[in-house]
Amino acid sequence: MLNALGQPQTLLLLGGTSDIALATARVWARSGDLHVVLAARPGPRRDAAAAELTAAGASVAAVDLEAEATDTHSALIAGIERDIDVALVAFGVLGDEERAWQDHAAAVHLATVNYTAPVSLGVCLADRMKRQGHGVVVALSSVAGERVRRSNFVYGSSKAGMDGFYLGLGEALRGTGARVLVVRPGFVRTKMTEGRDPAPLSVDADDVAAAIVKGIANGDDLIWVPAAMRGVMSGLRHVPRALFRKLPL
Amino acid sequence: MSELTGWGRTAATVGCPVSATAAEVPAVVRAAGERGLIARGLGRSYGDPAQNAGGDVLLPLPTEIGAVAADGTVRVGAGTSLHDLMVALLPRGRFVPVTPGTRYVTVGGALACDVHGKSHHVTGSFGDQVVDLDLVLASGETRTVGPAREPELFWATVGGLGLTGVITAATLRTIPVETAYAEVSTQRLPDLDAVMGEMREGDADVTYSVAWIDTLARGAAMGRSVLSRGEHATRELLGDVPDVLAPPRPPRLTVPLTPPVNLVSLPAVRAFNEAWFRKAPRHRTGEIQSLATFFHPLDGIAGWNRAYGPHGFVQYQFVVPDHEDATLVRILERISAARLPCFLAVLKRFGPGNDGLLSFPMAGWTLAYDVPAHPSLAPLLEELDRQVVAAGGRVYLAKDSRLHPALLPQMYPRLDEFRAVREEVDPHRVLRSDLARRLEI
């Protein structure tokens, strides 16, 4: 159960090797008694993540997740016996932007991992949490989806889609006890963005984690990280296309 | 489906409320689905013992109050509130021997939390006032249990948080009173030492005793308190007061809606605590107060818990054994250093506990501390948990909304016995609550 101070007991990480997901788990692991279900592709990265969270004081169970294999998702969620207090939908791919719109396979892959798979798991989680009568789904969206731009529009459009899906899911779940928190980070310095030049207002995975923990305790349904991104994006959303095209984004 | 929380208005979950009469309870229990069922009283527990996410929540059974028998006992339905019971008993010159700080609790809830009042050091707790009670088990079977009849199941049920079955009725002892008033003495005490000394020495001679502590006072004034003690006022003492057995009235004021922000801020609380301490007499005796004013001052304002705003509040109540004075002092130091907005914490010296497997009271000191809910509280309360456990004490589950399960067996050393009873009467865990899930009971 999520307690009165917003601490979960069972945390499901979908994309359990994500830097943001692990940073979030670490915060709650510190207060003790956290059980983490680490759903990720098997391999050394997952082993290392499990070891790290165990060392931080959590009990960890690793399960296999291949985001593209949507037909396995419902069994994955059904296989988790404990109540899922918080589920983080954290997997995602950034890919090579120019390849992503010119290489058919790359485009379909990106759209599947970033949009179809979150929808697939979102439906399974909603069904589960509705029956539980409680639980929070945290969807890692991105500011890239708020105003899709030329430089990464395949990624951006996939995030726009998943963002819309989870906001809608939150509305649909009102009154069931289940909740959705959509998180829109800006540039986060993680392995996903390694080697890229940090954009203005960039943050670390720990900053996103702190915002998620606070958002859950507050019962928020949509947050930006850093919070100042909200104002920036609301400005950018209204910039006319002809001008937007010329911005160095 | 409806969203439920405890009195602290935290950690809401959604369950399916069910209304029933006592006769329908067996069928309702048998019909419970895979998420089980829990009985709910008036939701005056602070945390999550009376809610059941995704499952059924049985609302209070209809009020039923029998005649007072020659031996002073009365048969009551479990859904009856102590308010209604007092309204029925007082005109007959009777009263309940144990009442918590609010009379808006049900008999079922008072039994399931084995609640205590200002008389604990003399009367014991609510469970000690029971002749017998009717319990509907997970199987739908009804058992009548009491201290002299299936004591194991009885003492698992008293304090058992609704997890052994649904209580449908109970036979309770009542006490004779001449009036609906108390004769009260009030004493202002400058620090913790003084109030503890006064309670240790003088409590044995009075029936009702409790102290309100200003947790914001520091230094030499740390623990400054107002000690309030009382006895039932006699007819003679009241002189020509008309209607000396007038029952309590419903609240006159209401907080109608939840403000968007917490109104319980540090400056407001500091000012209030200061004024309240200054206004208390150094020592006054013989003051006449209605029983409602003496026992249930907060019941005058309905919905006062809303003042804490949308994020609600928590109450941390713990007990440490008698010889652990030093732990109490250390915890109060820690609390007063934390500077959290707490209106008047309550200090009480308990008499010995009873056989309730999960009952809270034990001989020693209990302190109840209300603060707005915030994630930043977690480390402080976890630190206090550790001190309480190290001293051989425990936190009160009727107030808890954030304890971690790992400490529960140390706080409640008879937990295994409780689990064994539950295994026997409810092997499939039909009776379940959010608290039971959270604390892995």
Ligand SMILES: Cc1cc2nc3c(=O)[nH]c(=O)nc-3n(C[C@H](O)[C@H](O)[C@H](O)COP(=O)(O)OP(=O)(O)OC[C@H]3O[C@@H](n4cnc5c(N)ncnc54)[C@H](O)[C@@H]3O)c2cc1C
């Ligand atoms: C202002 C205030 C002051 C308080 N002061 C005190 C105090 O001085 N001393 C003290 O001990 N407590 C105190 N309390 C706590 C309160 O007395 C207890 O939490 C009490 O149990 C609440 O009763 P309820 O009917 O509201 O039950 P709920 O809070 O609705 O339920 C409490 C528990 O009882 C169980 N239960 C309810 N009905 C039944 C039934 N028919 N069969 C089986 N189980 C049942 C529930 O499952 C749950 O586990 C105070 C609370 C408030 C708000």
Ligand SMILES: NC(=O)c1ccc[n+]([C@@H]2O[C@H](COP(=O)([O-])OP(=O)(O)OC[C@H]3O[C@@H](n4cnc5c(N)ncnc54)[C@H](OP(=O)(O)O)[C@@H]3O)[C@@H](O)[C@H]2O)c1
């Ligand atoms: N970093 C940023 O700047 C930023 C900004 C906004 C939003 N986000 C979003 O935040 C989320 C977490 O990102 P992050 O920064 O923590 O990145 P990250 O560390 O790279 O994590 C992404 C994870 O997704 C997993 N994944 C990729 N494809 C998968 C597949 N087919 N099946 C299962 N898992 C797969 C990867 O797991 P493997 O270990 O198996 O490869 C990887 O650990 C992502 O959704 C991302 O889009 C990130």
